[in-house]
Amino acid sequence: MSENDKTFLGLDLSTQQLKGAVVDENLRIICEETVIFDTHLPEYRTNGGVTVNKSNPHEITAPTIMWVKALDLLMDKLTVASVDFSKIVAISGTAQQHGSVYWQNGADKTLENLDPSNFLHSQLATSFSIANSPTWMDSTTKIECKCLEDAVGGPEKLAEITGSRAYERFTGSQIARIVVHRPEAYRNTERISIVSSFLASLFLGKIAPIDYSDGSGMNLMDIKTKKWDQRLLDTCGPNLADKLKDPVPSCSCLGTVSSYFVERYGFNENCKVIACSGDNPSSLIGMGLKKEWLGVSLGTSDTLFLWVSNPKTVLNGHILCNPLDQHAFMAMLVFKNGSLTREKIRNKYAHQSWDEFSELLERTPRGNFGYIGLHFDVEEILPVAIGEHRFNKEGKKLTKFSSNEIEIRAAIEGQFLTRRLFAEDIGFQIGEGTKILATGGASANRAILQVLSDVFGCPVYTQDIVNSAMMGAACQAKIGFTGNSENISDLPPPKLICEPYKNSEEIYKPMVLKMREILRNITS
Numbered sequence: 001m002s003e004n005d006k007t008f009l010g011l012d013l014s015t016q017q018l019k020g021a022v023v024d025e026n027l028r029i030i031c032e033e034t035v036i037f038d039t040h041l042p043e044y045r046t047n048g049g050v051t052v053n054k055s056n057p058h059e060i061t062a063p064t065i066m067w068v069k070a071l072d073l074l075m076d077k078l079t080v081a082s083v084d085f086s087k088i089v090a091i092s093g094t095a096q097q098h099g100s101v102y103w104q105n106g107a108d109k110t111l112e113n114l115d116p117s118n119f120l121h122s123q124l125a126t127s128f129s130i131a132n133s134p135t136w137m138d139s140t141t142k143i144e145c146k147c148l149e150d151a152v153g154g155p156e157k158l159a160e161i162t163g164s165r166a167y168e169r170f171t172g173s174q175i176a177r178i179v180v181h182r183p184e185a186y187r188n189t190e191r192i193s194i195v196s197s198f199l200a201s202l203f204l205g206k207i208a209p210i211d212y213s214d215g216s217g218m219n220l221m222d223i224k225t226k227k228w229d230q231r232l233l234d235t236c237g238p239n240l241a242d243k244l245k246d247p248v249p250s251c252s253c254l255g256t257v258s259s260y261f262v263e264r265y266g267f268n269e270n271c272k273v274i275a276c277s278g279d280n281p282s283s284l285i286g287m288g289l290k291k292e293w294l295g296v297s298l299g300t301s302d303t304l305f306l307w308v309s310n311p312k313t314v315l316n317g318h319i320l321c322n323p324l325d326q327h328a329f330m331a332m333l334v335f336k337n338g339s340l341t342r343e344k345i346r347n348k349y350a351h352q353s354w355d356e357f358s359e360l361l362e363r364t365p366r367g368n369f370g371y372i373g374l375h376f377d378v379e380e381i382l383p384v385a386i387g388e389h390r391f392n393k394e395g396k397k398l399t400k401f402s403s404n405e406i407e408i409r410a411a412i413e414g415q416f417l418t419r420r421l422f423a424e425d426i427g428f429q430i431g432e433g434t435k436i437l438a439t440g441g442a443s444a445n446r447a448i449l450q451v452l453s454d455v456f457g458c459p460v461y462t463q464d465i466v467n468s469a470m471m472g473a474a475c476q477a478k479i480g481f482t483g484n485s486e487n488i489s490d491l492p493p494p495k496l497i498c499e500p501y502k503n504s505e506e507i508y509k510p511m512v513l514k515m516r517e518i519l520r521n522i523t524s
């Protein structure tokens with residue numbers, strides 16, 4: 001195979017869809033396909049890729065086997081698109097963070113002996129001891145979170161060790177809940193994966209290890225030593241070290257693709273499988289995020305992240321292991337009510353049209369006459385709050401606003417004001433010289449980015465690829481293959497999309513203060 005014939009496969013198993021892209025040596029996309037869970041796999045009846053338990057709305061899961069079937073479907077789509085699988089020299093992936101997969105006793109053997117004439121989903125149907133994987137949207141583990149913090153001496157101590165105080169969606173407390181509520185299923189669990197290492201396992205034909213970066217989103221790992229903390233493992237469940245196995249450096253080579261993919265799709269038997277990671281760490285890679293930039297991902301969740309060398313302990317946010325540099329870290333803030341909330345607002349006030357939504361958003365003045373809307377459709381992480389809240393300039397609670405455009409701007413400004421407030425609280429340097437690099441589905445919307453730019457007082461850039469997590473996965477494949485992280489300099493450069501209006505700081509600085517007051521009232 002000549003140099004130029006080499007290709008890489010990057011996959012993104014995110015909340016709402018599974019995407020895959022084949023890229024060439026210069027990271028140019030040759031082919032890209034998507035499987036949307038709600039529409040392409042309606043038999044699983046998910047909404048936004050997840051299932052909300054009707055009797056406990058905090059319990060939000062996804063059928064594990066749906067993700068397997070999505071991979072079968074994606075591979076078919078790539079085949080129909082005439083991808084030459086024999087040219088792919090390395091595969092890697094990215095996935096929603098924190099979600100967990102419980103492999104039934106014997107699953108590793110099943111993975112090793114897959115029959116290439118059959119679909120993966122029909123062969124793995126009985127391989128999961130828990131059928132519905134807890135997702136990052138779940139918030140059922142308050143009790144377990146308290147136990148984790150108590151085990152090491154409180155939230156600060158846990159944040160110092162693992163990079164985060166206990167969060168309900170983090171995998172440690174989720175495992176602990178399974179141990180309490182499904183003890184029999186836990187006993188029958190051979191191994192536990194997080195969604196990214198689960199994706200790697202399907203290609204590897206054996207249960208894959210967890211990478212440092214996504215592993216630091218579990219409240220179980222010491223982010224400095226990169227080892228599981230035994231006290232935390234013991235608090236969550238018996239023999240947990242055996243079920244997790246040791247984590248590995250991000251972008252490390254795990255082995256070659258399983259014979260199933262060689263025989264069924266014509267992959268080269270030397271094709272490497274590179275450790276998969278979480279969608280936010282992969283986005284940091286796929287954006288080529290430099291030190292002076294703030295990454296803002298507007299996907300199902302909204303996240304803010306940046307590269308940090310010497311992180312402080314933070315209580316409202318996370319420090320994760322950096323996926324590119326084992327001595328560095330990334331700081332991150334996550335907001336649950338991102339795109340699905342914007343979609344709700346669009347459907348209610350703009351006839352389900354992004355064009356109409358954008359037009360109405362652009363028609364209202366910055367600051368929105370002081371009207372602020374907060375929409376926490378599922379329990380928010382920052383702040384911990386739920387429900388719809390509307391306020392006028394004087395901070396008086398209202399039940400609705402007088403027009404659709406005021407509703408829209410109030411909701412979008414409300415989102416970005418809370419994001420700025422929490423970003424400032426954990427010391428993100430926002431101001432002169434800060435540049436935002438936006439990604440994720442909603443970064444295609446210029447009107448939304450203008451509000452982001454005005455509220456933060458920074459210019460906003462995007463890249464030619466909307467899905468930086470998937471591009472990050474392709475980069476991981478290339479880095480793992482070549483063993484060199486300098487090899488990803490071909491990423492598209494950031495393009496300036498909008499700059500803040502001159503008086504935006506005069507408008508939004510006081511509104512951040514007002515927001516602080518509002519949040520104090522709705523969360524107390």
Ligand SMILES: Nc1ncnc2c1ncn2[C@@H]1O[C@H](COP(=O)(O)OP(=O)(O)O)[C@@H](O)[C@H]1O
Nearest residue numbers: 014015016017299300339343354440441442445
């Ligand atoms: N033009 C648009 N304006 C605003 N939001 C958009 C637009 N196009 C797509 N989106 C949002 O992007 C979201 C999906 O983003 P994406 O980053 O693909 O999600 P994830 O990776 O979490 O599955 C959708 O829920 C949709 O609301």
Ligand SMILES: O=C(CO)[C@@H](O)[C@H](O)COP(=O)(O)O
Nearest residue numbers: 014015096097136299300301
């Ligand atoms: O919980 C987090 C990060 O801590 C979320 O960001 C998930 O990783 C889901 O990501 P998207 O599907 O929104 O990309």
